[in-house]
Amino acid sequence: MEIFGNIDPAISVLAHTLLPLTIILVYALAAIWGERKIAGFIQDRLGPHRVGGWHGWAQSIADLLKLLQKEDIVPADASRFLFKFAPFMMFAASYAAFAVLPFSSAYIGSMINIGVFYLLAVTSVLTLSVIMGAWASNNKWSLLGGMRSAAQMVSYEVPTIATVLTVIVVSGSLNLMTVTELQSGNDVFGFLPNWFIFQNPFLIVAFIIFFISILAEAHRVPFDLPESESELVAGYQTEYSGMRWAMFMLAEYADMLMLSLLGATLFFGGWNSPFGEFMAGPIWGFFWFMGKGLLLVLVMMWIRWTLPRYRVDQLMAICWSVLIPASFINLILVALWEVIF
Amino acid sequence: MVNAFKDGWLTFRSIFIGMGVTIRHLFSPSVTELYPEEKIELPKGARARLFVNIDDCIGCNLCARACPVNCIDIETVPATSDVDLGKTSTGNPKRFWLTKFNIDMAKCMYCDLCVHPCPTECIYMVPEYEYSEYDRSNLVYQFSDLTSDLVEEVKEKAEKEAEEKQRQKEEMQRKKEEEKRKKEMEEKSSVKPEENKKDEDSENESSDTNKGDE
Numbered sequence: 001m002e003i004f005g006n007i008d009p010a011i012s013v014l015a016h017t018l019l020p021l022t023i024i025l026v027y028a029l030a031a032i033w034g035e036r037k038i039a040g041f042i043q044d045r046l047g048p049h050r051v052g053g054w055h056g057w058a059q060s061i062a063d064l065l066k067l068l069q070k071e072d073i074v075p076a077d078a079s080r081f082l083f084k085f086a087p088f089m090m091f092a093a094s095y096a097a098f099a100v101l102p103f104s105s106a107y108i109g110s111m112i113n114i115g116v117f118y119l120l121a122v123t124s125v126l127t128l129s130v131i132m133g134a135w136a137s138n139n140k141w142s143l144l145g146g147m148r149s150a151a152q153m154v155s156y157e158v159p160t161i162a163t164v165l166t167v168i169v170v171s172g173s174l175n176l177m178t179v180t181e182l183q184s185g186n187d188v189f190g191f192l193p194n195w196f197i198f199q200n201p202f203l204i205v206a207f208i209i210f211f212i213s214i215l216a217e218a219h220r221v222p223f224d225l226p227e228s229e230s231e232l233v234a235g236y237q238t239e240y241s242g243m244r245w246a247m248f249m250l251a252e253y254a255d256m257l258m259l260s261l262l263g264a265t266l267f268f269g270g271w272n273s274p275f276g277e278f279m280a281g282p283i284w285g286f287f288w289f290m291g292k293g294l295l296l297v298l299v300m301m302w303i304r305w306t307l308p309r310y311r312v313d314q315l316m317a318i319c320w321s322v323l324i325p326a327s328f329i330n331l332i333l334v335a336l337w338e339v340i341f
Numbered sequence: 342m343v344n345a346f347k348d349g350w351l352t353f354r355s356i357f358i359g360m361g362v363t364i365r366h367l368f369s370p371s372v373t374e375l376y377p378e379e380k381i382e383l384p385k386g387a388r389a390r391l392f393v394n395i396d397d398c399i400g401c402n403l404c405a406r407a408c409p410v411n412c413i414d415i416e417t418v419p420a421t422s423d424v425d426l427g428k429t430s431t432g433n434p435k436r437f438w439l440t441k442f443n444i445d446m447a448k449c450m451y452c453d454l455c456v457h458p459c460p461t462e463c464i465y466m467v468p469e470y471e472y473s474e475y476d477r478s479n480l481v482y483q484f485s486d487l488t489s490d491l492v493e494e495v496k497e498k499a500e501k502e503a504e505e506k507q508r509q510k511e512e513m514q515r516k517k518e519e520e521k522r523k524k525e526m527e528e529k530s531s532v533k534p535e536e537n538k539k540d541e542d543s544e545n546e547s548s549d550t551n552k553g554d555e
Contacts, residue, residue: 038367040371041366041367041368041371042363042364042366042367043366044366044369044370044371044372044373045371045372045373046371046373046375049373049375302360302363302364302367303360305363306356306359306360306362306363307356307359322349
């Protein structure tokens with residue numbers, strides 16, 4: 001907030017609002033290109049290689065231009081308003097969550113005391129928009145995908161919240177800025193940074209459960225059942241075309257980044273430098289924060305090109321019979337650890 | 342409980358093994374050939390396009406006869422006695438003008454059957470594979486190097502010579518027949534009729550069989 005010190009409040013608010021948007025848009029273009037390149041390299045191909053010269057860097061821009069020119073089709077029997085509204089609602093939901101993420105020590109969209117709670121609440125709207133788009137399409141494949149997605153997201157919200165809660169038990173604050181500030185310094189074993197993942201062995205387990213859950217929340221392989229392009233055509237996106245489909249895609253990538261950044265904030269010290277005072281400060285803070293988040297995104301992509309997709313019953317079994325009990329037991333163990341030490 | 346942990350451990354182990362494999366491939370060089378810029382060398386004996394070294398062709402038509410899809414179209418005109426077409430690089434004398442040697446590569450099925458009968462090894466496959474065309478008629482390759490004027494001149498000459506030869510032949514035949522008749526007349530007057538008959542029959546038979554062969 002300090003970096004916009006003495007400006008007109010209206011401009012300050014606008015800048016605050018638009019800063020994450022620019023980050024998301026640039027990130028989405030880069031991430032889609034990056035994902036395709038990584039897919040190519042992992043499969044010993046080259047990936048997109050034509051547009052723009054160096055390794056096809058302009059491929060995403062070309063795709064965007066193509067999508068802009070496409071016809072905006074609304075199926076005849078679709079519920080017009082809901083159909084048109086769903087993608088924007090989805091993007092709004094994932095974008096709203098960026099408000100409480102501390103991008104650096106000097107910038108956070110909104111310094112509210114219930115940051116994590118707000119984030120988890122606002123991302124539940126994603127489920128609603130997915131099922132809204134699915135139902136409004138008036139297409140059985142869309143609806144199947146939407147139902148799967150709703151079941152999946154509602155189920156996986158439980159272990160996500162439980163693992164976030166374990167961090168909150170340690171930090172004692174719902175404000176993500178405070179959570180990050182608590183992780184500054186290099187005191188663990190004398191050299192490791194004070195990140196929560198190093199502070200407590202049970203938080204490592206919490207992070208693993210959290211990571212699996214956000215894979216499912218962000219519809220990533222091996223839990224990409226809502227889309228599952230090889231079985232459900234494209235799930236709830238089947239009837240969408242052009243820019244509305246692009247909004248869905250953008251929202252998915254934004255969601256992925258948002259959850260990764262949340263993981264980086266909760267477990268890897270957010271904007272804190274891993275070298276203590278070295279390379280610290282607001283600008284470096286932004287670098288570290290995005291770096292940690294993008295590293296998690298990279299791991300998500302890496303997993304995508306490694307693992308096959310789970311069946312829908314396996315997906316539910318993993319959540320309800322493994323992750324939820326494990327996360328709650330872990331929560332109790334973390335609480336005990338905090339009481340004892 | 343123990344089994345559950347064992348299964349969990351196995352799951353994570355297999356996931357990490359799989360991720361190890363993928364990350365190794367992430368950094369290993371790709372196998373992609375950037376085709377229009379990079380071309381791989383074709384293997385020896387690759388069958389991609391037919392080529393005719395027309396200087397060595399003797400117009401024997403063996404390749405056209407071997408072709409299963411009739412994509413080779415050859416038209417030859419015998420060389421007149423006043424021109425010498427020379428010899429091929431393999432030493433075979435050339436006796437025909439090749440007025441037409443067309444290969445329809447749109448029909449060709451790359452079987453290589455035309456290559457082996459060629460006595461002078463003048464038709465063969467070349468490793469050239471980028472020859473797609475917008476019009477199918479452009480795929481008919483014309484290997485004959487004669488100009489249309491020359492072709493007509495050669496044809497006229499050949500026809501004249503053929504007529505000349507035909508006439509000579511007919512004359513020769515007429516002469517022969519006359520001689521024969523004279524002989525017969527002489528023989529009839531000198532030799533006894535019974536013996537003569539037998540000889541004549543055997544001669545006729547042999548000449549009949551000869552005609553059949555021709």
